Amino acid sequence: MTKTNELNLKDFGWSAHFQAQLTDDEGDALPARVLAVHRDALEIAGPGIEGRVRPPDSSAHDEAGATAGDWVLADAAARRVVRVLDRRSVFKRKGAGKDRRVQLIGANVDTLLIVTSANHDFNAARLERYLALASEAEVTPVVVLTKADLAPDLDDYMTTARRLTPGLVVEAFDARAPQGVACLAPWFGRGQTLALLGSSGVGKSTILNTLAGATLQETQGIRSGDDKGRHTTTGRSLHRLANGAWLMDTPGMRELQLVDVAQGLDDVFADVATLAASCRFGDCMHEGEPSCAVQAAIAAGALAPERLKRYQKLQREERRNSETLAEAHARNQRFGRMTKRLFAEKLKKREW
Numbered sequence: 001m002t003k004t005n006e007l008n009l010k011d012f013g014w015s016a017h018f019q020a021q022l023t024d025d026e027g028d029a030l031p032a033r034v035l036a037v038h039r040d041a042l043e044i045a046g047p048g049i050e051g052r053v054r055p056p057d058s059s060a061h062d063e064a065g066a067t068a069g070d071w072v073l074a075d076a077a078a079r080r081v082v083r084v085l086d087r088r089s090v091f092k093r094k095g096a097g098k099d100r101r102v103q104l105i106g107a108n109v110d111t112l113l114i115v116t117s118a119n120h121d122f123n124a125a126r127l128e129r130y131l132a133l134a135s136e137a138e139v140t141p142v143v144v145l146t147k148a149d150l151a152p153d154l155d156d157y158m159t160t161a162r163r164l165t166p167g168l169v170v171e172a173f174d175a176r177a178p179q180g181v182a183c184l185a186p187w188f189g190r191g192q193t194l195a196l197l198g199s200s201g202v203g204k205s206t207i208l209n210t211l212a213g214a215t216l217q218e219t220q221g222i223r224s225g226d227d228k229g230r231h232t233t234t235g236r237s238l239h240r241l242a243n244g245a246w247l248m249d250t251p252g253m254r255e256l257q258l259v260d261v262a263q264g265l266d267d268v269f270a271d272v273a274t275l276a277a278s279c280r281f282g283d284c285m286h287e288g289e290p291s292c293a294v295q296a297a298i299a300a301g302a303l304a305p306e307r308l309k310r311y312q313k314l315q316r317e318e319r320r321n322s323e324t325l326a327e328a329h330a331r332n333q334r335f336g337r338m339t340k341r342l343f344a345e346k347l348k349k350r351e352w
C-alpha cells in the first residue's frame with residue numbers, strides 16, 4: 001500500500017469545494033484530513049503532514065469542532081489546527097440521555113454504508129433514520145445486510161429493505177468473506193470516502209478488516225445468550241484502503257436521535273409526503289379529517305399504516321430535537337396557556 005506521505009491532495013479526497021476556501025495569507029498552513037478524534041488531540045494526515053495535532057479552539061462536541069473526515073488547515077511547526085474547512089457533507093445526531101448537545105458523527109462522506117445484520121437486528125424504522133441522515137447530507141446510501149451466511153430468510157430482508165425508498169441499493173454478504181464484500185467495489189474509487197453506520201455487533205469493523213485484508217479494528221465475538229456484539233470500536237476512525245478509498249468505522253450508537261434532517265425525512269418518506277400534499281387541509285394530521293389522501297391510500301391498501309406512524313414519530317422527534325431554546329420556551333408557554341385555559345373552563349363548568 002502507498003504510504004500516506006506519497007499521496008497527493010486528491011488521493012485524500014480533496015476537491016474544488018475545499019480549494020476555493022484557501023486564502024493567500026494562510027500560505028504556511030497545510031491541508032490535512034482528520035483520521036481520528038482523541039480527547040485532546042486530532043490525528044490528521046495530508047501531503048507533507050501526518051500525526052497528532054492540537055484541535056482548534058472549541059469543544060469536541062461543538063458543531064464548529066473537528067470530526068472524522070473533516071478537512072483542516074494545520075500549522076505543521078506548531079502542531080495545531082488553524083481552522084476546519086467548510087464541509088461538503090456532515091452527519092450529526094442529538095446526544096442521548098443527559099447530553100442533549102449536537103454531536104458530529106462524520107464529515108465529507110461520499111457514500112454511507114448503512115449496516116444491519118439479516119437477523120432480528122433488522123429494523124425498518126432504524127434504517128429510515130440512517131436514510132434520512134444520508135438524504136439530508138446528499139450522500140448516496142447503500143444498505144448492507146451482513147450475516148447473510150446465517151440467514152435462511154435473506155430474500156425477505158432484502159425485499160423489505162428495497163421497499164424503504166425507491167431505487168435504494170441493497171447488498172448482502174458474509175462480512176468475513178473477501179468475495180462477499182467485493183460487491184461494494186463500485187463505491188470504492190480512489191479518493192472516495194465511505195462511512196459505516198449501524199448498531200453494535202452488526203459487522204462494521206469486520207467489513208473494514210475484510211476490505212483491508214488486515215485487522216485495523218478489533219471485532220467482538222457474540223456473547224452467549226444474546227446476539228449482540230459487544231462495544232469494541234471506541235471512536236470514529238478513517239482508514240485508507242489499498243483500492244485508494246477511505247473508510248470510516250464508527251462505534252455502534254445505541255440511540256441515533258435525529259436533528260436538522262426535516263428535508264431528509266421528507267425525501268425518505270416521499271410517498272407519504274406526496275399524498276399529504278393532496279389532503280384537503282394543508283395542516284392535515286391524517287387522523288380522520290375529511291378528504292385525507294393519506295388515510296384514503298391506507299384504506300385502499302396502497303400505504304402501510306405502520307409507515308405513516310414511523311414517519312410521524314420521526315418527524316416529531318426531529319422537530320423536538322431541532323428547535324432552538326427560544327422555540328422550546330415558546331412551546332412550553334403555549335402549553336402552559338393551554339392548560340390554564342382548560343383548567344379555567346373546567347372551573348366554570350363546575351357546579352358549586
Ligand SMILES: Nc1nc2c(ncn2[C@@H]2O[C@H](COP(=O)(O)OP(=O)(O)O)[C@@H](O)[C@H]2O)c(=O)[nH]1
Pocket residue numbers: 146147148149150173174175176198199200201202203204205206207218219220221222229230232233252
Ligand atoms: N457469521 C457471520 N459473522 C459475522 C458477520 N459479520 C460480522 N460477524 C461477526 O459478528 C461479530 C461482531 O462484528 P463486529 O465487526 O465487531 O461488529 P461491529 O460492532 O459492527 O463493528 C464478530 O464476531 C464478527 O466476526 C457475517 O457476515 N457473518
Ligand SMILES: [Mg+2]
Pocket residue numbers: 204205206217218219232233250251252
Ligand atoms: Mg466495531
Ligand SMILES: [Zn+2]
Pocket residue numbers: 276279280284285286287289291292293294295
Ligand atoms: Zn391527511
